[in-house]
Amino acid sequence: MPGITKLMGLAATALQSNFSQLKKPYKLNFAITYWCQSRCLSCNIWQFKPKGELTIDEIREFARKNRSFRWIELTGGEPFLRPDIVEIARAFHETSKGLYVMTIPTNSLCSHEMVVRRVEEILNLGIPRLAVTVSLDGYRELHDKIRGVPGNYDRAIEMFKRLKELSRHHRNLYAVFGYTMSKYNQWQLERTYTEVKKAIPSVTRNDFHINVAQTSSNYYGNSEMSLVADNEATVRELSAFVSMRRREFGIIGIVENAFLRTLLQYLKTGEMPLRSRSLDASFFLDSYGSVFPSIMWDRKIANLREINYDVSSVWRSELANEVRRDIAEGKEPKQWTACEAFQSLTGRITSLIR
Ligand code: SF4
Structure with missing residues (x-):
């Protein structure tokens, strides 16, 4: 299926999810491993x-029995620590025929040669869009402190350069920095951007994908942490940065801009800017096979090993429907994170431009 057809399929499904309950989820957030070499202050996965x-x-069995995915986030831990990451991507590419976009974050601590080789192998599978996010939470001293690994900043800069170079030959590769705002880097976003620009003059603010640090027990294992000290200051810092971004017209740029606008709204009000699409458009699968509504909520629906790897067998179960009712009543933890917000946004955007 050509990329444009898959993009239209994603847009149509997202639009449909705005008006009716989908029969099957189209977005999968999948932590393929919890192994991680970082020592992050804001996350306990390591x-x-x-x-x-x-x-x-x-995973092949799961992919074979669940073929509706149009958008897959392979996350971790450090996803490139799985030597079979290309085979995982291949399993979904071969079974979910409408798959349009795959995203993978990296902490840049694996061998760069290996990561670039695997990214190129995934690109060669023919998935229309592959986005690789290079985590970067500060300038050199700050990033290394937040991540707990000396030299991590320099490795992230080098990783980004290598991926940008690769993207010159593969137009379906989209490489960005992933910057997570927290109390550990408050008011340091602009300085970080300036420092990165010295190392990579071609970089722009649009090369930074911004998130605000989140907590959860079923994913980050950090529910006891308090990560954002001052919402008001975060709003001011983020607003200033966002106001200097270029306008973008591609699908990823449009969704990213909408995400940033709604993130500001969420930080100002503490309320979800749009209705959650957890357990309708998407679900979270952890590396042990447990199925959750989202990375934010530990309401486990099932484990793949108990349901013969077929999520459709529990998608309409009594428990899943009960959790959906709770989501509709706003009982899901309120957090506006890219993994979960993009499903709500895509549905909204496609309904506005149809
Ligand atoms: S934030 Fe990412 S890199 Fe840091 S410990 Fe968690 S999984 Fe590892």
Whole structure:
């Protein structure tokens, strides 16, 4: 199926999700491993010692039995620590025929040669859009402190350059920095951008994908943490940065701009700017096969190993419907994060431009 057809399929499904309950989810957030070499201050995943993560055969079985995905986020931990990441991408590409976009973050701590080789192998599968996000939370000293790994900043800069170089030969690759705002880097976004620009003169503010630090027990394992000290200051800092971004007209740029606008709204009001699409458009799958509504909520629906890897067998279960009712009543934890917000935004944007 050509890329434009898949893009139209994604847009049509997102639009449909605005008006009716989808029969099957089109977005998958999948933590393929919890192994991670970072020592981040804001996330406890690096402290996990995962055992019994899904094998490639199990993932292939899951992909074979669940073919409706148009958008997949492969996350971690550090996703490139899985030596079979290309096979994982291949399993979904071969089974979800409408798959348009795959996104993968990296902490830049794996061998760059290996990451670039694997990214190129994934690109060669023919997925129309691959977005790789290079985590970067500050200038050199700050990033290394937040991430707990000396030299991590320099590795992130080099990783970004390598991916940008690769994108010159692969137009379906989209490389960005992923900057997470928290109390650890308050008021340091502009300085970070300025420092990065010295190292990479071609970089613009649009090369930064911004998120605000989140907490959850079923993903980050950091629910006891308080990560944003001052919402008002975060709004001012983010507003100033966003106001200097270029206008973008591509689908990713439009969705990104809408995300930033609604993120500001969320920070100002504490209320979800749009209705949650958890367990309708999307779900979160952890590396052990547990199915959750989102990365933010530990209301487990099932485990793949108990349902023969077929999520459709529990998609309309009593428990899933009960959780949906709770979501509709606003009982889901309120957090506006890119992984979950983009489904709400895509539906809204497609309804506005149809
Ligand atoms: S934020 Fe990412 S890099 Fe840091 S510990 Fe968590 S999974 Fe690892």
